Amino acid sequence: MRLALLGCGTVGTEVVRLLHEQAADLTARVGAPLEIVGIAVRRPGRDRGDLPVDPGLFTTDALGLVKREDVDVVVEVVGGIEPARTWLVEALRAGKSVVTANKALLAEDGGTLHDAATEGGADLYYEASVAGAIPLLRPLRESLQGDTVTRVTGIVNGTTNFILSAMDATGAGFEEALEEATALGYAEADPTADVEGFDAAAKASILASLAFHTRVGAADVYREGITAVSARDVASAKQMGCTIKLLCIATRALDQDGKASVSVRVHPAMIPTSHPLASVGDAFNAVFVEAEAAGQLMFYGRGAGGAPTASAVLGDIVAVARNRLAGTRAASESNYADLPIRPMGEAVTRYHVSLDVADRAGVLATVAGIFAKHDVSIATVRQSGRGDDAVLVIVTHGAPDAALAATVEELRGLEFVRAIASVLRVEF
Numbered sequence: 001m002r003l004a005l006l007g008c009g010t011v012g013t014e015v016v017r018l019l020h021e022q023a024a025d026l027t028a029r030v031g032a033p034l035e036i037v038g039i040a041v042r043r044p045g046r047d048r049g050d051l052p053v054d055p056g057l058f059t060t061d062a063l064g065l066v067k068r069e070d071v072d073v074v075v076e077v078v079g080g081i082e083p084a085r086t087w088l089v090e091a092l093r094a095g096k097s098v099v100t101a102n103k104a105l106l107a108e109d110g111g112t113l114h115d116a117a118t119e120g121g122a123d124l125y126y127e128a129s130v131a132g133a134i135p136l137l138r139p140l141r142e143s144l145q146g147d148t149v150t151r152v153t154g155i156v157n158g159t160t161n162f163i164l165s166a167m168d169a170t171g172a173g174f175e176e177a178l179e180e181a182t183a184l185g186y187a188e189a190d191p192t193a194d195v196e197g198f199d200a201a202a203k204a205s206i207l208a209s210l211a212f213h214t215r216v217g218a219a220d221v222y223r224e225g226i227t228a229v230s231a232r233d234v235a236s237a238k239q240m241g242c243t244i245k246l247l248c249i250a251t252r253a254l255d256q257d258g259k260a261s262v263s264v265r266v267h268p269a270m271i272p273t274s275h276p277l278a279s280v281g282d283a284f285n286a287v288f289v290e291a292e293a294a295g296q297l298m299f300y301g302r303g304a305g306g307a308p309t310a311s312a313v314l315g316d317i318v319a320v321a322r323n324r325l326a327g328t329r330a331a332s333e334s335n336y337a338d339l340p341i342r343p344m345g346e347a348v349t350r351y352h353v354s355l356d357v358a359d360r361a362g363v364l365a366t367v368a369g370i371f372a373k374h375d376v377s378i379a380t381v382r383q384s385g386r387g388d389d390a391v392l393v394i395v396t397h398g399a400p401d402a403a404l405a406a407t408v409e410e411l412r413g414l415e416f417v418r419a420i421a422s423v424l425r426v427e428f
């Protein structure tokens with residue numbers, strides 16, 4: 001089995017290392033040796049340490065490598081939309097198997113890749129694209145095909161989980177924690193993708209597409225990142241017995257006429273410290289899958305980093321290599337459902353709102369009246385005074401997100417509201 005490796009950075013170098021260190025076992029498991037015939041990178045002269053590979057294999061001509069007649073499997077660990085899409089479509093149409101970790105591309109234009117795979121009769125595997133080392137996509141793609149998945153909830157971005165865990169545990173600053181996550185190889189080439197929630201949204205779209213048998217694109221996912229989460233939010237969450245996590249929540253629901261639709265969102269949320277997701281620290285990921293017959297399933301493990309991600313890539317390489325040797329390919333994905341996307345405004349959520357207000361008579365009554373006007377029920381109110389100023393912390397019961405957002409907008413315009421210090425959703 002002859003492999004073309006596209007990319008040799010954090011993940012690619014670990015793929016090379018594992019292929020080298022486990023060569024004998026992999027040969028036995030596949031039934032044929034796995035041989036790298038070329039490695040496409042941007043800077044072939046870059047120092048890659050003691051990588052166990054012939055330096056003559058490096059090239060900048062990725063497309064030329066993909067087109068080589070002797071390549072069976074293309075492994076893409078570069079990232080981004082272009083030129084990765086062009087390379088992978090070329091490979092798939094030519095009948096070459098593809099293994100990729102590129103969630104951004106799958107979320108943006110997965111349909112083009114799947115169509116090219118069908119056209120070329122080729123395998124397209126992408127276990128590493130969601131939740132690093134955790135075997136999650138294959139259970140959705142295979143084991144749960146006989147069941148109806150109703151909800152997928154979890155932490156799917158290691159970088160932001162690392163940052164939020166550090167802010168919560170040690171009081172570390174945002175920038176400092178992001179720098180450390182980048183140095184550890186968790187962050188994307190442009191970490192904005194992590195901290196603004198794009199990476200988690202891409203993963204959410206992949207999970208929802210597989211779980212609900214429908215195409216959910218990146219643009220269908222409601223997204224908020226963690227850049228607005230402050231030390232004050234973290235402290236406030238602690239006071240309530242909560243912690244803050246960047247959550248991915250995908251649900252399939254039926255309306256009164258029995259018509260199904262899906263809602264997919266990514267945003268920071270407060271969860272009680274007693275919840276199992278609260279103890280998911282560092283760059284670990286955890287995902288709950290709820291299915292009608294199976295009930296609740298939990299998947300947990302390292303969600304980022306070179307070696308954990310390479311483990312998932314290697315698993316896919318073995319699978320596609322076995323398929324090629326057997327002259328077969330995996331069944332096409334069943335995206336038959338074509339379900340509508342429910343807007344974020346209809347999602348039932350709860351808000352934690354922290355207001356800096358003037359401390360005088362009638363303030364609380366006016367604020368409560370505005371919540372009532374939008375049909376939002378208040379669960380708790382905490383007030384602490386500071387001379388002329390007071391801090392009001394209000395936690396609501398569940399209400400449509402649009403009603404909660406409209407309430408906050410109206411509060412913002414009140415003359416006695418000095419600042420809306422934070423607005424966070426509360427889940428579970």
Ligand SMILES: NC(=O)C1=CN([C@@H]2O[C@H](COP(=O)(O)OP(=O)(O)OC[C@H]3O[C@@H](n4cnc5c(N)ncnc54)[C@H](OP(=O)(O)O)[C@@H]3O)[C@@H](O)[C@H]2O)C=CC1
Pocket residue numbers: 006007008009010011012040041042043044046060062076077078079080083101102103104128129130132185186187188189303304305306309
């Ligand atoms: N890091 C992680 O924890 C995880 C990453 N992923 C995904 O895996 C993929 C790779 O991530 P990662 O290894 O961290 O990224 P890196 O930035 O560490 O590595 C990217 C590699 O791609 C090469 N490259 C970049 N542009 C080109 C180009 N135009 N032509 C040829 N080669 C190019 C780079 O070359 P050079 O070395 O010369 O710069 C480098 O070797 C991404 O899709 C990412 O989202 C998925 C799960 C986890």
Ligand SMILES: N[C@@H](CC=O)C(=O)O
Pocket residue numbers: 129130131132156157158159160186187188194199303304305
């Ligand atoms: N940047 C990503 C890497 C894995 O997908 C993350 O932090 O989760």
